[in-house]
Amino acid sequence: MPPELRWREWMLRVEAVIFAAAEPVTRETLSRVVGKACSIDLLIDDLREELTGRPYEIVAVAGGWQHRSRPAYADAIRASAAPTRGGVSALSEFESMVLMAVGYFQPITRAELSKIFGKEVSRDTIGALRSATLIASGPRSPTPGAPYTYVTTKHFLSAFGMETLRDLPDIEALEDAGLLSRAVMQEEAMVAVVEGEEE
Template identity: 30%
Template sequence: MTEDLNQQEAEQAENLSKEESVEGELNENTEQTEQQPAEEHIESEPTEEAQIPSQDITTESVIEAILFATDEPLSADRLVNIAQFNGGVKQVKKCIETLNQQYAETKRAFRIEEIAGGFQMMTLPEYNNWLKNMLKQRADNKLSPAALETLAIIAYKQPIIRADIEAIRGVACGEVVRTLMYKGLVKIAGKAEILGRPLLYGTTKKFLQVFGLSDLKDLPKAEELKQPGQ
């Protein structure tokens, strides 16, 4: 009888050991399953390296891009505001100096020049003959209705800033003003005494010659421009 009880206890102990072993394996598998999504989540997060800006972008290339895109001189202060440089005006001027050195070393056809209180990309004088041929071809073209309208606004409202021209026309006119300047009909007449000191535009002597006027006072009055029957 005692031997039977001892055998039963041994069997129960063995079964209990097996159950604990199986339970341990199940717990281990459960822990691995629970940890898997966390690993996937970590892999899906963006790495710090991916958030670093391109090393190809430099302070010089930023200044170059800004000046390339503008059609008017930009002051050093304005370049600082646009580029958001911590180095201020000194850093901007250093960048421009570096760029001009690079242009000279690589024999580029342009430089960044300081004109009208700002900086602008300009072609070198030795390329004038080719540019004159291009500008002559442009000048031979007739003015578009948009160019005529813009020219009329400048003629009657000069000196006028581009923002006011666009307010009257209701559309952007940067390209049109640039075309009129290429044709020699419009010029920079100074800078407005308002915030940002925007450029003022006015007509040229060539404008008077082309339209047969001796003076701006000879421009037709508003009443004379009305069509018959109006």
């Protein structure tokens, strides 16, 4: 097969695998499809260029690549009410805040989360985040009793479009920009807990 046709075939194989996968596809997986001698990065670059102008793209998330709808089409997708794959299931405001705390302070115990929010973080809240596969058990804490810690998952990275945890916004930068206040966050968490108890 001539080199240009072989390259085109490899591009199509890589796109097919990424398109069909429910989770981000790793470099190792793509190497099995096209061979270790092939430059995965160059193939991905060519695919991205080819998809310019399409309503979807290939993005690097959670240590691999995934097809994603372009952000410009988010309103149209929401308006359609069509079921979508991936993403984040509906979380309560408090669950979202607990997830954010786990993301920034992992590995973290439930007791440490409770200290952050000034109120006990229930097993149900942890269970909901685990069921959504956004968090998982981490290493045991070195504190007395060796409680479980919690960490985010690859699904967390994928759902929020991050390649690694380094892509999380810097807390200090968010505070400096006036987008986040730890005091306000704790206050809102308390309100969310109280409202949750009233329901």
